[in-house]
Amino acid sequence: MTSQPRGAIRGRSAIVAAGNTEQGTVPGISADEIAVEALRRTLAEHGIAKSEVDGLITCKSYGGFGIDTEIGRLAGLNPDYSATLDYGTCNFSLHLACAVIDAGLATTVAIVYGTNQRSAGNRFGHPLGRQDEASVYGFLNVAGPAGMAFRRHQHLYGTTEEDLGRIAVSQRRYARDNPLAVFREPLTLDDYLAQPYLVEPLRRSDLCMISDGGACLIVTRADRADDFTDKPVHVMGIAQQSGLRDRQNADQWMRPWIERVAERIYPAAGIDREDVDALYIQDPTSVWVLQMLEMYGFVPPGGVGEAFRDGAVGFGGKLPLNTNGGQLSEAYMWGFLHLCEAVRQLRGEAGGRQLDGPRTAQYCSTFGFMKAASTILSVDRS
Amino acid sequence: MDTTTADASLFWDRAAQGELVFQHCDDCAFVRWPAAGVCPECLGRGFTWKPVAPTGTVWSQVVYHRAYDTSLRERIPYNVALVELTCGVRLLTRLTGFGTADPVGAAVTARFEDTGDGPVPVFAPATGTFAPAAGTAEGNVS
């Protein structure tokens, strides 16, 4: 038997439904209830019976919500398999769902996420006292690490703030056509540059909002996909890499381990980078979009500004990027909405921002934790 | 968190006396930070706190214009830098003495400044490697 590349799913799992709640400020409902509301809407909108769901994967949100045992109780589910990831982002949940389906532990897995951290007033990062150097020096908020990484990038490649600003500007332009997006007002490069620094060299539009909301995807074994929809979106390849020890000493902000994901994901999916019609990059900050565009080889190191200027990447460009507006403009949601958007674009259901018949989409993610992941989806099963 | 062997307080106590110390692995000599009970190179548990040369280069720096905690309100704008020490450790810290000059890549030496809770390490341009911009109040620091 010929061994396949690591992460080669090759259409054995398919996403048959993607749904979400309203985004932004959703008061008066708990994080777990928002997750269940996302599940309810997703099942209802796609005509899928709750009894079909025999797998449940959740992720723990800030504040400790999101545990499968609590969400399963609220949702009235006794799944054959359930688990909670201790860190967010949709990629990791989707990858676990594919593995669970491949192993035969469940057939139809709901992956759900809900958060009310905006309404709850949760903020990332408070000083912890004198044991912790970040606290001693006031190194708080994701803007600190991201700003440090961008400042280093500027030093190495001469990247300008205009180069970085084009990422947020492009994503805002998409968000203007997305009714779900929280930020839809126009944003020009001049507007961006006029914003005061929050953590120099970063501005407000370089950082994602903290928002409430829920999202859900239903993943099933390939031979069941047609039972749920005539527009399945096939998972072709998945890849992950951790940089866990890099929290100590090594490069925790330039995130070089993402390059290992970039090396694995195209062989896993059996496609080339050039085959990607729509690209999604999780964007807690614009800086990690810049990093991943480079590390996945979509632009040369230091070439992000030029790529947006010349129309190689971004709104109106050859390679559409974060057509939902991303976390910078649409909503936070630990990247769940990027994947929902990729599914909608591939199904031709993206409304006023629908691309011209994309067949392949790639989603790349990373966050404050030391992990990176990518997924390639296709309308074609092979 | 179990802090019985991963206690970083010795680092801060010695810094208050003007010395940079880190855990050196007794088995493989790897120098580690943050404090930890196990060596990430060889998984050995024995270690000795030893001083290191207070020298390095600036890896990167940011300036906070916003206080993300009320306790930091009076400090803004303040900088935070990552210094790559000669011993291999990367240390989160603060820079002083650079004025408006770009510090990234510059050679630096530790000094110890009291920010209200005892002296902590900060880093200034290394002697002889930095000419302050005209008109800045801050001069060269040894």
Ligand SMILES: [Zn+2]
């Ligand atoms: Zn060792």
